[in-house]
Amino acid sequence: MHVTLVHIRVRPEAVDAFIAATRANHEASLREPGNHRFDVLKSAADPTRYLLYEAYASAEGAAEHKATAHDLAWREAVADMMAEPRRGEPWVGLYPAG
């Protein structure tokens, strides 16, 4: 599994709009071929911190996600909601295998 953790900090006044836009991206991303997970997490300690846990069968699947209409729309929708630049962190999924 090819995993990307996306670390996000949202401007406090944009939290509700961010969650709505990200839910739409979650729902559309689950329908991509090769997508295993697109979990949306909120920090238990800080309601402005979010994490996307995006897992694909391959690096190609992860790259194709960035070219989808729903991800492009999400990036545009949330651009002004960020309190700081997003940070994507690559991980290799060992288990579950494949």
Add this chain to the structure above:
Amino acid sequence: MHVTLVHIRVRPEAVDAFIAATRANHEASLREPGNHRFDVLKSAADPTRYLLYEAYASAEGAAEHKATAHDLAWREAVADMMAEPRRGEPWVGLYPAG
């Protein structure tokens, strides 16, 4: 979803043994009631850095995991493999919901 991210740094000579012990914990944890995920990730940048992505339907499920024989066995097995103390980070899973 109740999610815990466990950040781990392993002593380089213990990497293979750590992966084997953690695979066993992964397989047993998936059979717990209320477990949604127990993903084992390796950093793409540093082969001594690992992340456990543990998701349960409830905080109770996550707490019960810590009392299972397989998790107790894992903690004992890896105790001497840690390069630094593990750090568990709590997250609230928004999507998938429930």
